Amino acid sequence: MAPLLSDTSKALLSKPVFANIATVNDRCEPQLTPVWIDFEGDDILFNTAEGRTKAVNLRKHPDLAISVVDPADPYNSVLIVRGKAIEITEEGADEHIDALAQKYLGRTPYPFRQPGEKRLKVRVRIERVVSEPSPPSS
Amino acid sequence: MAPLLSDTSKALLSKPVFANIATVNDRCEPQLTPVWIDFEGDDILFNTAEGRTKAVNLRKHPDLAISVVDPADPYNSVLIVRGKAIEITEEGADEHIDALAQKYLGRTPYPFRQPGEKRLKVRVRIERVVSEPSPPSS
Numbered sequence: 001m002a003p004l005l006s007d008t009s010k011a012l013l014s015k016p017v018f019a020n021i022a023t024v025n026d027r028c029e030p031q032l033t034p035v036w037i038d039f040e041g042d043d044i045l046f047n048t049a050e051g052r053t054k055a056v057n058l059r060k061h062p063d064l065a066i067s068v069v070d071p072a073d074p075y076n077s078v079l080i081v082r083g084k085a086i087e088i089t090e091e092g093a094d095e096h097i098d099a100l101a102q103k104y105l106g107r108t109p110y111p112f113r114q115p116g117e118k119r120l121k122v123r124v125r126i127e128r129v130v131s132e133p134s135p136p137s138s
Numbered sequence: 139m140a141p142l143l144s145d146t147s148k149a150l151l152s153k154p155v156f157a158n159i160a161t162v163n164d165r166c167e168p169q170l171t172p173v174w175i176d177f178e179g180d181d182i183l184f185n186t187a188e189g190r191t192k193a194v195n196l197r198k199h200p201d202l203a204i205s206v207v208d209p210a211d212p213y214n215s216v217l218i219v220r221g222k223a224i225e226i227t228e229e230g231a232d233e234h235i236d237a238l239a240q241k242y243l244g245r246t247p248y249p250f251r252q253p254g255e256k257r258l259k260v261r262v263r264i265e266r267v268v269s270e271p272s273p274p275s276s
Contacts, residue, residue: 018212020205022160022168030160030168031268032203032218065170067158071209074156080170130169 023057161195
């Protein structure tokens with residue numbers, strides 16, 4: 001069974017904070033991209049476009065790592081997970097990037113869409129929680 | 139010849155902004171850690187401790203990726219590089235973590251040192267600049 005996202009992790013993922021996604025290419029070299037992020041249940045979701053390096057990498061090597069550091073509290077509010085991209089799909093991807101634009105930019109639709117671009121929604125099943133945000137001290 | 143760090147990249151690396159470092163383990167799985175960071179000439183430097191995952195990974199697989207996103211300007215002030223750890227050394231590592239504590243915490247010596255911990259300074263030679271901060275618009 002996949003690890004669960006803690007309430008503190010969900011609270012962090014609900015803020016418009018950037019995540020970094022690490023993937024690997026065919027030569028086993030790591031690649032990093034800052035992304036918008038959200039979650040559904042205990043899966044993490046992000047959005048990319050057909051042809052981008054991380055989509056190409058993940059189709060061959062589904063292993064990835066995600067780091068989210070809240071700039072407002074970078075020593076306590078840190079989520080780091082390792083997992084696998086279990087789904088990479090066009091289905092619902094346009095609605096998803098619009099929802100992320102609302103979350104991060106406060107407006108929708110997504111304003112950076114390129115002509116002919118095919119958006120992809122990526123679902124990440126967490127395999128290991130390396131670090132999660134501390135509960136607020138009372 | 140290694141790519142040079144632009145003035146905008148050096149300006150970003152001079153701010154107390156967290157970096158994410160991606161390395162790979164023996165199974166070619168990516169791992170991510172937020173770190174303090176600085177630079178020397180056109181090399182990027184960070185600090186870790188003997189036995190940490192990224193030190194273990196980098197001794198076997200020197201390839202890594204680094205992402206630095208300025209939370210104050212996350213759409214323009216982004217540095218992403220790929221490179222290699224060309225040196226992992228105890229020499230100067232204690233002074234280096236103290237200097238980083240001054241940069242990030244405004245005080246020195248480094249307050250989180252563990253008993254018996256051996257600090258390591260890692261020098262990264264950049265091989266490819268994937269993204270660098272835009273110059274300020276005039």
